[in-house]
Amino acid sequence: SQLNIGVVVGSARRDAFSKKAAEELVSYLPESYQVKFLKIEQLELFNQDYDDDGTTPESWKTFREEVKGMDAYIFVTPEYNRSIPPVLKNALDIASRPYGQNCWSGKPGAVVSVSPGATGAFGANHHLRQVLTFLNIYTMQQPEVYLSNVGDLLDDNGNFIEGTKGFIKSAAEAYTDWVSKFKR
Ligand code: FNR
Numbered sequence: 104s105q106l107n108i109g110v111v112v113g114s115a116r117r118d119a120f121s122k123k124a125a126e127e128l129v130s131y132l133p134e135s136y137q138v139k140f141l142k143i144e145q146l147e148l149f150n151q152d153y154d155d156d157g158t159t160p161e162s163w164k165t166f167r168e169e170v171k172g173m174d175a176y177i178f179v180t181p182e183y184n185r186s187i188p189p190v191l192k193n194a195l196d197i198a199s200r201p202y203g204q205n206c207w208s209g210k211p212g213a214v215v216s217v218s219p220g221a222t223g224a225f226g227a228n229h230h231l232r233q234v235l236t237f238l239n240i241y242t243m244q245q246p247e248v249y250l251s252n253v254g255d256l257l258d259d260n261g262n263f264i265e266g267t268k269g270f271i272k273s274a275a276e277a278y279t280d281w282v283s284k285f286k287r
Contacts, residue, residue: 106282108138109173113180113191113227115144120253121217124271125179127263128215131275141169143194154201163197167206170198175282176212176240180231182224187231195234208239211285213278215248223249243281248274 129138147160198206216224256267
C-alpha cells in the first residue's frame with residue numbers, strides 16, 4: 104500500500120543545496136512511497152492572534168491539512184547562525200497549533216543537514232531534533248546525516264559524487280526500515 108511521505112526543505116533558495124540533497128535522498132525510496140515536497144515559503148509568519156480571532160490564513164489551513172495527510176516526514180535543512188532557518192521553524196510552528204491540534208504528532212521522521220561549511224549544519228540538525236521531540240515526531244537516530252562541504256560533494260554537472268550517493272542511499276534504506284516499524 105502507498106505511504107505518503109512529506110519532505111520539508113528548510114530553504115526557499117532557488118538552487119538550494121538542501122533541496123538537491125532531498126531530491127537525491129528520495130530517489131532511493133521505494134516506489135510505494137508517494138513523495139510530496141511540502142511548500143513552506145508562502146506561509147504567513149505565525150501569529151497566534153490569527154487562530155484566536157478566526158482570521159487563520161488560508162495558507163495555514165491548507166498546510167495543516169497537508170501535514171496531517173502524511174504518514175512520515177523527511178526534513179532537510181541548512182543552518183542559519185547555528186540553528187534552523189526561520190522558514191522551517193515557521194512551518195513547524197504553524198502545523199503544531201492551535202493548542203491540542205499538533206498535525207505532526209505520532210509520525211516517523213528523519214533529519215538531514217547540509218552545509219557548504221565544515222560543520223555539516225550540526226547546530227541546525229540538533230536544534231531541529233529538539234523541536235521534533237516536542238512535536239512527537241519519531242525521529243530516526245541513526246544514521247545521522249550531516250552533509251558538510253557540500254560544494255565538494257557535487258561534480259561539475261551538479262550531481263552528487265559516488266561516495267556521497269552511496270551514503271545518501273544507505274540513509275534512505277535506513278529510513279525505509281525505520282518507517283516500516285510504525286503502524287499506520
Ligand atoms: C548562513 N550559512 C551558514 N552555514 C553554516 O554552515 N552555518 C551557519 O551558521 C550559517 N549561517 C548562515 C546564516 C544566514 C542568515 C545565511 C543566509 C547563511 C551559509 C549557508 O549554509 C549557505 O547559504 C547555504 O547555501 C544555505 O543552504 P541552501 O539554501 O543552499 O540549502
